Amino acid sequence: MQRHALLSLLAGALSQACELPTEPISDTISDGFGIRVQNADFPAVNGRYWNLFEAGGGDQHLYLSPTGAYAFDLTLNAGVISKGIIHAVINGEYLASDNTTKIFMTERGDPRALFQPVYGCHPVTDEVQVELLFTGREGDEVGGNVCVRTGAFTDSYEFRYSPPGNTANDPSRPCIPITLAVDRTEPPAQPTPTPTSSIPPGPTVTPGLFADVTAEGYAFVGCAPEEGNANDNTTERTLPASLYASDALTNEVCVNYCKSLGFKYAGSEYSRECWCANSYLPTRQPGTTVSSLAGCNMACGGDASQYCGGAGWLSLYAACEEGAACTNAEFSALRSMRPFRA
Numbered sequence: 001m002q003r004h005a006l007l008s009l010l011a012g013a014l015s016q017a018c019e020l021p022t023e024p025i026s027d028t029i030s031d032g033f034g035i036r037v038q039n040a041d042f043p044a045v046n047g048r049y050w051n052l053f054e055a056g057g058g059d060q061h062l063y064l065s066p067t068g069a070y071a072f073d074l075t076l077n078a079g080v081i082s083k084g085i086i087h088a089v090i091n092g093e094y095l096a097s098d099n100t101t102k103i104f105m106t107e108r109g110d111p112r113a114l115f116q117p118v119y120g121c122h123p124v125t126d127e128v129q130v131e132l133l134f135t136g137r138e139g140d141e142v143g144g145n146v147c148v149r150t151g152a153f154t155d156s157y158e159f160r161y162s163p164p165g166n167t168a169n170d171p172s173r174p175c176i177p178i179t180l181a182v183d184r185t186e187p188p189a190q191p192t193p194t195p196t197s198s199i200p201p202g203p204t205v206t207p208g209l210f211a212d213v214t215a216e217g218y219a220f221v222g223c224a225p226e227e228g229n230a231n232d233n234t235t236e237r238t239l240p241a242s243l244y245a246s247d248a249l250t251n252e253v254c255v256n257y258c259k260s261l262g263f264k265y266a267g268s269e270y271s272r273e274c275w276c277a278n279s280y281l282p283t284r285q286p287g288t289t290v291s292s293l294a295g296c297n298m299a300c301g302g303d304a305s306q307y308c309g310g311a312g313w314l315s316l317y318a319a320c321e322e323g324a325a326c327t328n329a330e331f332s333a334l335r336s337m338r339p340f341r342a
């Protein structure tokens, strides 16, 4: 390319010369669309799609392509990104290290992520595009932004909410702010149907129902729900007293972390989080059937042969009484008697 041509292209991209329409845009878009994220400063994420990744119970994690599956039938309903009966919400998996919270899609009533469509200029082609401008989390904060940071799989990026004025930053895992552009082009062929993963969601080594860490003085209790999966009115975490996060997490590491702080309960979650507390609400008590373990389906980041919870589910361990037998809970093969949600 000629030098002047390159310069004028750059100038065009930088000046965003495209002429923006002035008519207002409705915050409801019922003609199905996909979303492509843009941030020209971060080629690693620029141009990748808003993908869905099955999370169990009808929920979907949000990842950048190629992790997960393309979503080209999204709609915007009064500012809420939706797909059929599920919609984008902000809740859970909060990490103090970067002060961000998970964005995912669910049928449930968690606080919605709110957007206003606006016109913008495509950063490369300079064509007019519709962007979904993030305006805040339903019910409390106005502002903030949507960002993506590295997720549980190789080259995967998960969607996060960063609140207004957030000054926290995890340099090892920065959360990259992105523009969400409405996109109706045909997506390229999905490179792989499953994520290019070092930590597959269903582990390559079939794990046992749980890890036996009785040698560390903790017994397995069951798969306990976090606030998003519990039927109570409490927004608090199940084991909120302390959090340790590591991509090399195992249940041994987790119980030893909680033990070192003197906590009675330890729970691993989402492959890489370890939560501790001395008590939990009765509404967070795990079930006793094999099917009650279904939510704890994510392999540990540090050991694919054991489960470290799931999305909004904790593999829960309790300290054994001094001098008493240390035995893991037993699980019956009967189907869970949990009532169906209306």
Ligand SMILES: *[C@@H]1O[C@H](CO)[C@@H](O)[C@H](O)[C@H]1NC(C)=O
Residues within 6 Å of the ligand: 099, 163, 164, 165, 166, 167, 168
């Ligand atoms: C973290 O976010 C909250 C709002 O959710 C804000 O009040 C607080 O100041 C933030 N902390 C930092 C360190 O930015």
Ligand SMILES: *[C@@H]1O[C@H](CO)[C@@H](O)[C@H](O)[C@H]1NC(C)=O
Residues within 6 Å of the ligand: 231, 232, 233
């Ligand atoms: C949850 O909160 C609602 C409204 O505040 C109340 O009507 C309902 O009884 C509460 N449910 C439980 C299980 O506490």
